[in-house]
Amino acid sequence: AKEAGKGRYQFFNQGMQQRAERTALMHTWLKTALATKQFELLYQPIIEVSTGKVVHAEALIRWYREGETISPLEFIPVAETDGSIVEIGEWVREQGMDLLYHYGSSYGFSLSVNVSTQEIWSHLLQDGLLTSIDRIAARLGDDFPFDQLTLEITESLLMEGHSNLIKAFEQLRAKGCKIAVDDFGTGYSSLSYLNYFPIDQLKIDKSFIRNCQQSPKQQALVNAITKMSHALNLTVVAEGVEDQWQLEFVKSVGIDFVQGYFYAKPLNKKDFIALLEASKSR
């Protein structure tokens, strides 16, 4: 038993050390990733349930480094601890807002970008998310369609009802931007923020959708979240819809929008525009 215990301890240690080394490498790699154009922004279509049309998309970042694809689930948390998330966030908005500016009105879609909680905290101290968005919009032209831009934030941001934060989001909304709460239901936070934080949309996390078919309780939860959202004048997106059963369920509940592999994976810019073109001529 002692031997096994020791072995496990060493194994655990080794895993921790490997992870620490990988994280240290990533901090180094992140310093040159932007300048050497290693990031790409993909666009995952979001479909309006009532019409079956692509009316929206979510921008999702990819990192290709020397033949390896590093998942945002791995590198975003690292970028959040060394501050590089601020530049990455800026880059994501530049790319996303550029696409929206040039194609948003002709194809009639809106775009969501993810905004990291850590980035917003650092922005509050420095420059402001609002200023960043204004600066990018002004570079593009004087007619940027703010009302077609959604900012996805997570519940962790909403836990403290910081008054500067609420003010910043109210200013963004005054311009027409929408605010969505991402991964709704996974954040262990109280629902009281629904009372005071200005939001427009809830995105039901894919973990709720995944187990729906086997679980009447899960179905009841999704149903209740949808009813609550509509009573609060929020639209609802179901994330991670992967099959016909899930789509039918989501329809029966009255969810407004679906996102998931059943319709489409995240696409590169060219393929996304081709898809918009194809659904336009249909």
Ligand code: C2E
């Ligand atoms: P998220 O914001 O919840 O994004 C949705 C994730 O679900 C994406 O993973 C998407 O590819 C995946 N997904 C979409 N449909 C399906 C489906 O039917 N089944 C399954 N199993 N998954 C589906 P991805 O692209 O790997 O991104 C992971 C997370 O990384 C995102 O979760 C978000 O938290 C973060 N992230 C991605 N791009 C950005 C970004 O530009 N900025 C920031 N701050 N975070 C980002």
Ligand code: CA
């Ligand atoms: Ca998201």
Ligand code: CA
């Ligand atoms: Ca999500």
Ligand code: CA
């Ligand atoms: Ca997430």
